[in-house]
Amino acid sequence: MVGSILAxxxxxxxxxxxxxxxxxxxxTLLLGISRVLNLAYGALYMVTAYMIFYFxxxxxxxxxxxxxxxxAIAVAVGVAIFLLCVKFAPDPMRxxxxxxxxxxxxxxxxxxxxxxxxxxxxxxxxxxxxxxILLYGVSVSPVYLWTAGVTIVVFLGxxxxxxxxxxxRTVRAAAEDPETASLFGIRVRTVYIVVVAVSSAIVALAAxxxxxxxxxxxxxxxxPFVIAFxxxxxxxxxxFKWTLPAAFLLSFSQFYVQFSYPTSSxxxxxxxxxxxxxFIIVLPxxxxxxxxxx
Amino acid sequence: xVHISGNPTAPTxxxxxxxxxASPASPAAKKRRIxxxxxxxxxxxxxxxxxxxxxxxxxxxxxxxxxxxxxxxMPLPLNSLIxxxxxxxxxxxxxxxxxxxxxxxxxxxxxxxIVTYDTEEADPSIPIANGIAGVTSLIxxxxxxxxxxxxRSDVVLSELPIVAQDKELYITFxxxxxxxxxxxxxxxxxxxxxxxxxxxxxxxxxxxxxxxVFLLEAYNERxxxxxDTNVTNIAVLGEQAAWTEADIGAGGPASPLWPVxxxxxxxxxxxEQFPLSPSGGSYDSLFSTLAADxxxxxxxxxxxxxxxxxISNYGAFNWGADTALQPGAVRPLLLGADVMSEFNGxxxxxxxxxxxxxxxAGEMTFGWGPTLPTAITATSIPFYNAFEAAYxxxxxxxDGFVYSAFYYLASAIEKAGSLAPLAxxxxxxxxxxxxxxxxxQFSSSHGLLVPIDPNPTIPAFGMQWHANGQLYPLxxxxxxxxxxxxxxxxxPGSTVSFENYQAPNGxxxxxxxxxxxx
Numbered sequence: 001m002v003g004s005i006l007a008x009x010x011x012x013x014x015x016x017x018x019x020x021x022x023x024x025x026x027x028t029l030l031l032g033i034s035r036v037l038n039l040a041y042g043a044l045y046m047v048t049a050y051m052i053f054y055f056x057x058x059x060x061x062x063x064x065x066x067x068x069x070x071x072a073i074a075v076a077v078g079v080a081i082f083l084l085c086v087k088f089a090p091d092p093m094r095x096x097x098x099x100x101x102x103x104x105x106x107x108x109x110x111x112x113x114x115x116x117x118x119x120x121x122x123x124x125x126x127x128x129x130x131x132x133i134l135l136y137g138v139s140v141s142p143v144y145l146w147t148a149g150v151t152i153v154v155f156l157g158x159x160x161x162x163x164x165x166x167x168x169r170t171v172r173a174a175a176e177d178p179e180t181a182s183l184f185g186i187r188v189r190t191v192y193i194v195v196v197a198v199s200s201a202i203v204a205l206a207a208x209x210x211x212x213x214x215x216x217x218x219x220x221x222x223x224p225f226v227i228a229f230x231x232x233x234x235x236x237x238x239x240f241k242w243t244l245p246a247a248f249l250l251s252f253s254q255f256y257v258q259f260s261y262p263t264s265s266x267x268x269x270x271x272x273x274x275x276x277x278x279f280i281i282v283l284p285x286x287x288x289x290x291x292x293x294x
Numbered sequence: 295x296v297h298i299s300g301n302p303t304a305p306t307x308x309x310x311x312x313x314x315x316a317s318p319a320s321p322a323a324k325k326r327r328i329x330x331x332x333x334x335x336x337x338x339x340x341x342x343x344x345x346x347x348x349x350x351x352x353x354x355x356x357x358x359x360x361x362x363x364x365x366x367x368m369p370l371p372l373n374s375l376i377x378x379x380x381x382x383x384x385x386x387x388x389x390x391x392x393x394x395x396x397x398x399x400x401x402x403x404x405x406x407x408i409v410t411y412d413t414e415e416a417d418p419s420i421p422i423a424n425g426i427a428g429v430t431s432l433i434x435x436x437x438x439x440x441x442x443x444x445x446r447s448d449v450v451l452s453e454l455p456i457v458a459q460d461k462e463l464y465i466t467f468x469x470x471x472x473x474x475x476x477x478x479x480x481x482x483x484x485x486x487x488x489x490x491x492x493x494x495x496x497x498x499x500x501x502x503x504x505x506x507v508f509l510l511e512a513y514n515e516r517x518x519x520x521x522d523t524n525v526t527n528i529a530v531l532g533e534q535a536a537w538t539e540a541d542i543g544a545g546g547p548a549s550p551l552w553p554v555x556x557x558x559x560x561x562x563x564x565x566e567q568f569p570l571s572p573s574g575g576s577y578d579s580l581f582s583t584l585a586a587d588x589x590x591x592x593x594x595x596x597x598x599x600x601x602x603x604x605i606s607n608y609g610a611f612n613w614g615a616d617t618a619l620q621p622g623a624v625r626p627l628l629l630g631a632d633v634m635s636e637f638n639g640x641x642x643x644x645x646x647x648x649x650x651x652x653x654x655a656g657e658m659t660f661g662w663g664p665t666l667p668t669a670i671t672a673t674s675i676p677f678y679n680a681f682e683a684a685y686x687x688x689x690x691x692x693d694g695f696v697y698s699a700f701y702y703l704a705s706a707i708e709k710a711g712s713l714a715p716l717a718x719x720x721x722x723x724x725x726x727x728x729x730x731x732x733x734x735q736f737s738s739s740h741g742l743l744v745p746i747d748p749n750p751t752i753p754a755f756g757m758q759w760h761a762n763g764q765l766y767p768l769x770x771x772x773x774x775x776x777x778x779x780x781x782x783x784x785x786p787g788s789t790v791s792f793e794n795y796q797a798p799n800g801x802x803x804x805x806x807x808x809x810x811x812x
Contacts, residue, residue, distance in 0.1 A: 008582050016574040111373050123606065123649055130651065132578070132612040139578060139585070139612035213610070214575045215603040215649075219417070223571055254573050262564075262583040268573050 005259035011138045013252040018148035020247035021155060022206045023224045024231035026199035028240040029158065031232060033175040033195045037096050040081050042225025043103040044200050048074040048207035049216040050110050053124045063125055071204040078200025079193055086189075103221060111218035126212025143213040150209060154202060159241060171195060203228075230276045236286025245287050250275060363407045364397060364713060366700075367432030368443040369425060369453070374416035374599065375637065376445060376692070380467070382685045383693035384408055384442070387700035390680075397704045400711040406700065409436045415446040416599070425449035426456060433460050439713050442491075442699055444468050445692070447536055451476070458484025463715035463722075465699045467492040467692050469537050474741035481739075487715055489722060489740040491699045492692060493662065493752065527588045528555060529564035529626070531580075531604075532595035541595060542567055563587040570600050577607040584626065585613055594630035594659075601634045602649035609653020629658035636665045636690045636757070638765040640682060647763045655761040660754050663694030663731030666765060670731060670753060677730035698729030 027041045048070045055066035081102050089098040128146045132139045162168040173181040174191040182188050235242030253275055258268040279286055371377035388406040396403040411428035414420045432438050440463045444450035447470030454476050457464045471494045477485040530551055532538030543549045549565040564587055613625040635657055639645035647654055664674040665688055681689045706721035727734045732752030735743040744752050757765050
């Protein structure tokens with residue numbers, strides 16, 4: 001039993017673990033720096049996918065150009081939502097509510113049949129071939145292999161930027177104590193906008209890589225948001241570096257349950273929430289809290 | 295907390311910039327009070343004028359609509375392809391009936407008029423309250439004469455008590471047997487106002503109770519004749535919806551389908567509902583389980599928009615061997631009831647084929663009505679041609695039923711000589727109408743009657759996607775038996791092209807023509 005499920009659990013757990021990291025990275029970064037829960041985060045994933053469909057399929061623009069345009073629009077929308085919230089909903093509760101409303105607005109906008117195809121799933125082209133290959137007897141999509149590679153690069157790049165660059169120190173200062181940082185001449189608002197832009201670019205990149213292996217629907221924003229949220233909770237809601245172990249804990253738990261109980265297809269999804277709730281109860285500060293002995 | 299540069303701790307309170315209220319004694323304040331009072335009077339006058347005007351417009355519209363119009367309220371999932379197609383079918387029928395002089399009610403010609411309410415119910419996450427709001431709005435606000443619509447069975451079932459209480463005649467298209475049960479249990483208490491214009495689960499099962507058996511035997515007949523292979527190991531995947539529970543049951547060996555398949559020599563290996571949203575957005579882990587089980591055929595029970603993702607994943611999945619001809623092509627045969635697979639748009643657009651990145655090549659599916667131009671009845675091909683000409687897409691499984699409903703309702707109204715539901719009901723109960731998908735008759739509990747032998751009144755209709763991106767009627771010697779329609783497009787001796795198609799055992803069988811056996 002264990003032997004027969006070992007290969008698929010390890011391979012899918014690893015590949016989807018990296019996918020979860022990429023999905024959660026921007027969300028946790030923004031949460032850790034600006035302390036806001038951006039519920040429109042998943043909507044940027046959807047905006048990117050629909051924009052790629054619009055530019056590449058509807059208008060027939062070159063795919064690379066379409067991807068660049070779609071990512072630029074996603075970043076612009078992400079920054080615009082943030083500025084809108086700062087202007088009209090400055091406290092965390094109203095920020096949370098407004099971002100949720102924006103996500104739902106975008107969902108219904110893209111579900112409007114004259115714009116696209118209503119609820120019908122759309123397929124967008126990708127840069128990576130979708131025909132799967134065998135890895136130790138397990139069928140895996142090149143999409144997820146590339147996503148794993150890109151995630152490693154993005155994660156290390158982000159870590160290096162935050163930890164070892166002068167602007168990274170500025171970002172950390174703004175995150176630790178915005179009042180003191182502003183007294184030292186740091187433009188905290190600008191720092192937040194930069195972080196929002198980086199966060200939006202990361203989730204847009206995730207859409208560029210992953211969505212060609214899936215389909216584009218008006219409700220597609222929910223799952224990446226849920227994954228990002230659960231990974232952030234398990235990681236401790238603060239430092240983005242804890243998304244790495246949190247994402248792998250989640251993905252290995254899910255695929256272990258899925259292959260152990262293959263006839264209970266929804267059980268693996270429930271596991272994600274069980275793990276998250278367990279962390280909230282036992283380790284409220286997540287994996288990051290373990291290191292601090294909490 | 296979001297802090298802004300400069301003074302991040304300062305509260306951003308726009309209200310603090312508002313000047314204090316002026317003293318009542320000041321002339322400026324007095325002037326402002328006068329202007330406010332004037333403004334208030336203007337607002338009141340405008341509101342009263344709008345109300346009075348609106349009342350007269352409403353009276354005029356109501357009187358004109360009730361004079362020569364039969365208003366049919368349609369609660370439908372209009373934000374989905376399925377709902378849009380149903381509305382298209384309704385408008386096609388209405389256009390034809392009105393152009394032919396309308397409905398003759400006791401010597402006066404009436405024109406059909408459609409009023410819609412978008413219930414969004416094709417999305418399984420939409421609550422049943424949308425359906426309740428829909429019929430309530432159509433009855434109370436739009437004052438419709440009749441109701442016709444509905445798609446998701448749980449939504450339709452929730453609407454029935456309201457319709458029965460208000461005594462509105464409702465022809466619905468849900469698939470749950472519970473609709474007829476409601477009519478039987480509440481006849482003379484409002485239930486008699488409800489008719490099910492679509493095949494319910496019992497009728498469907500009477501017709502295709504062992505549909506996978508038929509399809510697989512059809513495939514094996516073809517396979518043994520032409521490809522020298524056989525399918526035995528079968529998995530059944532049903533979407534997470536009420537209508538698949540009758541066949542899937544508790545799943546695995548406890549599923550009602552399990553012994554059926556065993557009894558005719560097949561080896562069921564996996565029978566379960568599949569998740570609408572798989573972990574990580576991929577069905578790879580599900581297919582890994584099926585591959586490990588040695589699955590040779592996957593039988594689908596699906597009506598939702600998530601199936602193109604499942605099928606494109608199935609096509610991209612590596613089932614164990616690559617060939618230069620078609621990488622990852624050694625895959626289980628795909629067949630069953632898959633509503634989305636009926637959607638070819640037009641023969642040139644092939645929408646479903648594109649949605650699945652061509653992974654649907656080889657998928658066998660079935661439905662009712664002329665999804666393809668096939669002469670089920672004398673009106674089938676004219677209906678198909680008119681639908682495609684009007685909307686540029688092909689009709690889907692429910693469209694022939696919706697289209698027919700306007701015709702047999704018109705017939706019942708004319709016979710009753712009245713628009714009063716209670717007068718129309720006896721004639722609707724005696725309906726004997728032949729439409730594009732077959733012959734419509736109602737049982738005592740207002741479900742569609744579907745006699746099987748010697749000839750089905752509403753026959754199932756098989757189709758298959760080919761590797762050239764075209765959807766063809768399905769053929770088989772077994773499908774010439776009374777339970778299934780032998781598609782007339784494929785006559786004995788006609789030639790069918792197959793390109794790049796492989797049998798489930800990996801035998802390359804494509805690139806050539808062969809003769810159809812009937």
